[in-house]
Amino acid sequence: MLTLTYLGVGSAFAKRNFNSNVLFEFWEKAWKGELPPGPPDDTLLVDFGASGPYAFFALKEKPGFAHLKAPFGTNNYYPAIRKIFVTHQHADHIGGLEELALMNTFVYQDKKTGKPYKAELISTINILVNLWDHSLKGGLNTMQNRYALLQDYFFIRALIPAKPPKNHFDVGPYRFEIFATDHVQIERKYDWPSYGLFVTHPKLGRSIFYSGDTRFDYAAYSRMMEVADICFHDCQFFDQVETVHATLNEMRTLPPEIKKKTLLYHYGDNFDDPALQPSLKEFMGLAQPQRRYVLFDGK
Ligand SMILES: [Zn+2]
Numbered sequence: 001m002l003t004l005t006y007l008g009v010g011s012a013f014a015k016r017n018f019n020s021n022v023l024f025e026f027w028e029k030a031w032k033g034e035l036p037p038g039p040p041d042d043t044l045l046v047d048f049g050a051s052g053p054y055a056f057f058a059l060k061e062k063p064g065f066a067h068l069k070a071p072f073g074t075n076n077y078y079p080a081i082r083k084i085f086v087t088h089q090h091a092d093h094i095g096g097l098e099e100l101a102l103m104n105t106f107v108y109q110d111k112k113t114g115k116p117y118k119a120e121l122i123s124t125i126n127i128l129v130n131l132w133d134h135s136l137k138g139g140l141n142t143m144q145n146r147y148a149l150l151q152d153y154f155f156i157r158a159l160i161p162a163k164p165p166k167n168h169f170d171v172g173p174y175r176f177e178i179f180a181t182d183h184v185q186i187e188r189k190y191d192w193p194s195y196g197l198f199v200t201h202p203k204l205g206r207s208i209f210y211s212g213d214t215r216f217d218y219a220a221y222s223r224m225m226e227v228a229d230i231c232f233h234d235c236q237f238f239d240q241v242e243t244v245h246a247t248l249n250e251m252r253t254l255p256p257e258i259k260k261k262t263l264l265y266h267y268g269d270n271f272d273d274p275a276l277q278p279s280l281k282e283f284m285g286l287a288q289p290q291r292r293y294v295l296f297d298g299k
């Protein structure tokens with residue numbers, strides 16, 4: 001079974017919620033009830049932003065998340081994360097990766113082999129190369145007595161969008177297929193890479209849609225959103241010229257049956273403004289932080 005837990009649901013600048021980063025957890029054996037019987041068999045973190053380490057620190061104290069807590073001390077246990085997918089390079093999606101890499105290498109070093117713990121870092125080659133060159137290299141390119149590379153900290157997996165079988169990775173039987181999103185444009189659509197995820201269980205024929213950061217583009221996403229059991233879509237509450245996110249007013253133009261199965265995330269700190277509530281009622285709701293959503297309860 002597969003679950004999804006938002007570390008946070010906030011926009012890039014939100015302070016009442018952490019950054020919109022998500023933990024997927026997979027168990028071979030389905031369980032029922034409030035709490036899992038034990039740690040998951042596989043884990044995937046989708047993005048880890050600047051507030052990610054604090055969100056992780058809070059989540060590990062919640063019932064059912066003890067596997068995120070270090071066996072010694074009280075800190076985050078990053079080796080609990082096996083896979084990390086990066087949707088794009090904004091700091092609210094990658095700003096926590098330096099800490100994660102350093103702690104996996106120097107704090108959670110395997111005592112027997114002396115090797116650092118490495119998670120699998122997954123994205124497109126364009127994002128992975130730029131993630132290192134423009135963001136992580138500054139803090140991570142030196143170790144004691146030598147220079148280091150991205151692969152010193154992570155196992156690297158480069159995907160190619162729209163080119164099966166390179167357009168997806170798997171967590172248990174679940175397929176995580178990437179698709180390009182229209183987030184920021186330099187000169188034209190899709191020329192600054194950013195991705196969303198379409199998660200399917202091939203045998204059960206069920207799926208979920210996860211938008212990543214994107215402008216409103218239902219024409220591009222309708223095929224996925226129509227068949228998905230549940231949609232997670234980013235949303236900003238205010239209108240804006242040249243916006244880089246889907247606005248609430250744009251999202252309200254979705255067909256009613258799509259709105260009813262869509263949870264909004266990546267939202268601002270005014271989420272409880274009474275004036276917004278009538279519009280928000282048209283949707284399944286606002287995604288809640290640090291709450292485990294069961295996506296697929298079968299195998
Ligand atoms: Zn963002």
Ligand SMILES: [Zn+2]
Binds near residue numbers: 088090183213
């Ligand atoms: Zn962004």
